Amino acid sequence: MTTNSDVQLIEIPKICDSRGNLSVIEGDTIPFVSKRVYYLYDVPSGGERGGHAHKEQQELLIALSGSFDVVLKDGDATRKVTLNKPNIGLMIPRGIWRELENFSSGSVCLVLASDEFDEEDYIRDYQNFKSFKH
Template sequence: MNKSSFFELINLPKIEDPRGNLSFIENDIIPFGIKRVYYLYDVPSGAERGGHAHKDQSEFLIALSGSFDVVLNDGKDKKKVTLNRPNIGLLIPTGVWRELYNFSSGSVCLVLASAVFDEDDYIRDFDKFMLFKN
């Protein structure tokens, strides 16, 4: 586990087997009930995703396949995290700006969210995000 002041990398349980490994998520692994699950795939080379923060929603990201980078900003500090293992997830709490880029070919990003989609929960402009943080 790798914890920062505004994100956390969580090692998921991994059952190793010669026939293939298995990892799982149960309700005691992430600190919220899952209300929505979605995934990003077929992201074109050079494309970026994210570019927003949430006022109330938390998210947990996993690179199910391939790799991608996540840049996180809490309004004071900025950190880059590379996700490239399906048994490690990135916990992003509320109020953290995120940008996803550098997707490898065939990458799949699974997102577990603490809330259903609500456009009013999104902050999509970085200057407004900075105002929200102050």
């Protein structure tokens, strides 16, 4: 079973020049082929997102703009990671509960997912998640 130690920060290659920076995700930059891309924005002050885990899907979260906190739970331990750089992604493997909070004004969270949307893959109740983990 996965634990919070399986969650990792991934540095996305950054090309810098006088015109601005460019980051690219291709090849083996991330450990899965992205089949779905979505982004969160205009989250109201004090708003939260997430509040679920996936049975199989993996995700990479990136703060394209601004910052937010990701609270990670593996059924035993809790870990909080602040994302605030567009060239750093948070790789969340399957079986990890995630909650997104503390969004700064103008923040944008990009998510690359290993699979297309499938409601059956979601665990949306924390007690059901704990049962799934143990």
